[in-house]
Amino acid sequence: MSTTGKQIFTTLAADGTLTVEVAETTFPEPTGNQVLVKMEAAPINPSDLALLFGPADLENAQYRDGKIVATMPEPFNSGARGRHGQRLPVGNEGAGEVVAAGDSDMARALIGKRVACVPGNAFSQYAIADAGMCLPLGDISSRDGASAFVNPMTALGFVETARMEDQSAILHTAAASNLGQMLVKICQEDGVPLVNIVRRQEQADMLKGMGAEHVVNSSDDDYREQLRAAIDATDAYFGFDPIGGGKAVDEAFKAMEQVAAGKMKEYSRYGSNQQKKMYIYGRLDLGPTILTPSYGFGWTLSGWLLTPFLQQAGGETMMRMRQRVLDNLTTTFASSYKQEVTLEGMLEKDAALEYRAMKTGEKYLVVPHG
Secondary structure, eight states, X not given: XXXXXXXXXXXXXXXXXXXXXXXXXXXXXXXXXXXXEEEEEEXXXXXXXXXXXXXXXXXXXXXXXXXXXXXXXXTHHHHTGGGBTOEEEOOSOEEEEEEEEOSSHHHHTTTTOEEEEOOSOOSBSEEEEEGGGOEEOTTSOHHHHTTSSHHHHHHHHHHHHHHHTTOOOEEESSTTSHHHHHHHHHHHHHTOOEEEEESSHHHHHHHHHTTOSEEEETTSTTHHHHHHHHHHHHTOOEEEESOXXXXXXXHHHHHHHHHXXXXXXXXXXXXXXXXXXXXXXOOSEEEEEOOOSOSOSOEEEEEOOHHHHHHHHOHHHHHHHHHHHHHTTTTTTOOOOSEEEOTTGGGSXXXXXXXXXXXXXXXXXXOTTO
């Protein structure tokens, strides 16, 4: 039997009109290895915001009748031409109770259990999910288990990527985020030197209070000196950046090269032989990524996404990572939330403007059933 419930949809028209709404929808009966999850909690992650709103003008949008109607500016509207006219569900991950299942043994074994899942439409009262991607939570609440995938698996993925690429240390920008705090704990547990770059003194104090050894505040007058010293102490020529736009990657490459060049015995017009690599895994800044010709030719800038990484890492590595998350979900991988909102509350102006700002420590949790 089909199930009816409320769900968030986002639609971008060809003229740049973005409509985000709560609407009644019908969820089909699960088949095969599928399960139907009654969603109880779902975090609003930056990756969700990219689809939900993107860079649309929320300040001057219309908020009425359970809808947000906003304008998508150029060149972002043209760049999203592939989604024009499509009414898309939103919400990568969440947690809830399995209320129905397909006919596979794996799916049926989950009936009545609370699970974390990644259905892709978690901002909804119900969601169809693959049983193979569900994580049984046992006695852990849906609130504590809602963020069991994206941030924990991403933070673990950074360390796994470093190992796969024979890197012994990691540099991380915007390091005071919920994900950044997880990375600090993982690197402490695994003995991986970590350079943390933050923007404010209170963020630096927080990470140092967690035991982080190398914390650099980009607002300090001697930021570049601090960064070079941290890289020199750790050999962190490999890093991850969620900012994307601006000069964050450029500053990291400069510092890496300056440390490496300082160890050269002979000058080379081509720079040092030290290979430097940064991955961009987010777009907190939607502006252009600025690079300057100041670190030779021994550098690589690439993108990092969780799903392609897991496909590359393979099933055994993914299962090991998932078990580690489950074993430490209320400690190493714990998430905190500033506020809980219903589906309707998610589309109120004050809430939308606040969680779209993606400020550290101000993450929202959606509770679809109130």
